[in-house]
Amino acid sequence: MPPNAAAALAGLRRLCTTTDAATITISRAKSQLRSEFDPDKALQIYSSVSKHYSSPVTSRYALDLTIRRLAKCRRHSDIVDLIESQKSDPKVASEPFLSTLIRSYGIADMFDRALQTYHQMDTFGTPRTSVSFNALLTACVNCALYHNAPHLFDEIPKQYGVVPDKVSYGILAKSFCRIGDPAKALQVLKDAQGNGVVITAVTYTTILDVLFRKGKIDEAEKLWRLMEETGCVDVTAYNMKLKFLTAGGGGLPEKVNGLIDEMVKARFMPDTISYNYLMTCYFKNGMVEEAKKVYDGLRGKQCRPNAATFRTVVYFLCRNEDFEGGYRVFKESAKVNKIPDFNTMKILVEGLVKKGKKKEAEELIRTVKKRFPCNMLNAWAKVERNLNLVSDDGADNVESKKDSEP
Template sequence: MLARHIVPRGIWVFGSVYFLETLETCFTAANSINGLLNGALRGFCNFSESSELPEWIKNPKVEPFVDYMDDDFVLPANGVKKVDWIDNLEKFDHKTISRVSSSEDTDKIGSLLENLRDSPEDLWRALDNCGVKVSETLVNKVLRRYNDDWISALNFFRWASKQVGFVNSTETYDMMVDILGKMKQFDKMWDIVEEMRKIGGLISLSTVSKMMRRLSGAGKWKDTIDVFYGIESLGLRKDTSSMNVVLDTLCKERNVERARDLFLVLGREIPPNAHTFNVLIHGWCKAKRLEEAEWTMREMKGYGFNPCVISYTSLVEAYCSLHDFQNVEALLNEMEAKGCPPSVVTYTVVMHAFGKAKETQEALRIYERMKKSGCTPDALFYNSLIFILGKAGRLRDARTIFEEMPNNGITPSLTTYNTLISVICEHSQEEEALEVLREMKESSCKPDIRTYTPLLKMFCKKGRMKVLEYLLHDMIRKDISLDLGTFSLLVHGLCRASKLDGACLFFEEMVIRGLVPKYNTFRILREELDRMNMRKEKERIEQLMNRAESQKQLGRHMRLQIGSHTQAG
């Protein structure tokens, strides 16, 4: 059995970016680029605090803000520019968060899905009469919006499938498989897969990967492996690529020992490749089993594959997670000595680890080493540098780095924007955070749930209702689904800000969507209502929690019944 103290997935605070597929893409791209970073970063890599550095860098402090006494958004003290797109907000109404009035087809459909959620026949009749023309783009937008509401997603998917002249694509089917797997509706997931199999030509390794990942994530290890053994019945080959998918799935879900045992069996019939061993090395490293990782590197050589930069970087990341920077340094030297120089990803991993350890100067020293090696920074490097500077309180430096990225041929990515917004929100720079969001809107970069989470948290904490409403409406317009975590954040934040009416409405919306609130969320809200003597609201919340728990129990009962009927048949 794996030890319980396994390393968390990835070292990235700003998103999961360190998966093997991403690594291989990054290494391929990085190897085709040479040169040095010009101008912009030089000023941030002096290893001692020079006399030229302003006082705010040496002794970072959060700039003071005026106190807010009402729900209106007020600019910070000494604000220099106005965020014009906030000005025309209407009065805050939580009940509108999922019902934004718009002529867009997705909003028409969304209103029907939510109002007729529990009556598929009525829903289908309403959809037939709503005047919406079905297209792959529309279906995918709706599924993305309701990726945390499997009932609404499946109802719409089934209706769309019956429309004359429309056929769901492989991508659409894969999205539905992933939604059902994510919500642990595995019987229904298999129904969709069987439908894909009968149609033919729809099931790919991507489909199988999604199935395995969701099964493995639910602890269904045997079912995960059974998918591989039955892969030929799905129209796919049992070969090195499919073997690597199942091994990678098990390793990512922290079950590297099962992956190793499976490899010992499959390896007798299916030849491994270098990626096979890199998957296992990465799995051992994530489990902090470094001796096994190094042994696998030796085994790799026995099969005729030399450890590559991916192999070494997995070890580097593992030692970084242990703050064993002595071994990290030794590995960097070994890589250079063996003609396998560290890539931009390797350097980024090390620099980020130093930053998380609050050793900012050491992080900047790694940048200097990378620059001297001729390795050019990429977007992930910049993301890490922005994160490090932001966490150290150097928000102006972080902003400067962000603005200089295009000058060095790097377009800020979604993760770049998310990282900058996150560190700005952490320091309560309200207007600056909204300004970055505005810039993001003007770029071709589309926000996701991680973009809005720190903003929602900050404005909940400040009780800034008008801005909070704007952000929630903006999320819905961009088909960003509010998940359980987002709802919980809103309820907790509004409780702390003593906005209990809003907290109650979000709690109710959560239950309406079929989500079961965590007990801690329920407890906090109930205690606040009790403290404020809001008895009627407290009773309503208790009723909603009972309803959610009853729905959960009913769902379990129905799944058990389906399972017993299947076995009996």
């Protein structure tokens, strides 16, 4: 056990109340963690089942969610206690398990500890392959240390004999894309091919995105042709084109619709992201009813609205002074735990008050205060004061109303 592991484990136990693990299944714990935004409750849920995870993927998913809840509330010491306590688990000798800890430090924006954990692998008897190397590179990118990624890519393989794989090259290319240097990202493709590494579709689309954003259309089309030759064109790649058409490629609905038709002819079914771009294009061109029809028809196309869907629709409805419509869409987002961001919700609340819908505004705030991270509570309290609103956390929220249509 590492020197600080016992103290870390004791700290974690102090954070979490005792829970009978038999009373909650792993599946139920994952579901609760997705909708639980209180960091202490998230810790309690994770603690109740953390020893029962047999799958590294399941363990990573649960730990990631818990760390995100703590990170949003800047509970850094609690994050350290939680992750360090995991190092006393016998599974730490498994590379996938330890890689989860490295990734978690990246999510928490604590790269020094991620790197320290990687260097500790010999202590735990954990083998090093591209799996843990990729976790370290991912932590570096998640911490926005994009300029550090090339150094790691060069030094770690030399120090530990790790061989980069297609994912490693993809993360390196992503780091160059994040700093807006597509030329170096394209060089990564050549280096990978020179080393016999097959590039993934994800890497291609990441570079395609930055080429479009930089206005390098000819290079983007050249890369597209290469993607077609290598069989790497997919729905995500088409969505990158849709994004460009919506944001900077003219923004005309007929062009966006034309590309969606092209997708279908190529036997790629448009997804929620595809239709989000179409809705955005309609809204930007003042075609509100057409955008609403796309939103209303999503489920009929086997697509579920995501967080971006709700944010886009609520925002543009508010811009068009349709605050009642925005409130209806907000309620739909709340039912599936995909409430739009603070700024969008603030516009909606102010609009509801402006239209004399004070009760609805109070109900909205009552709901979002339970879902937003604790570091946003002061911002919501300020909104309430400025609009002379009152939210009683003990009262029913909008989801419990049988009929609260404005």
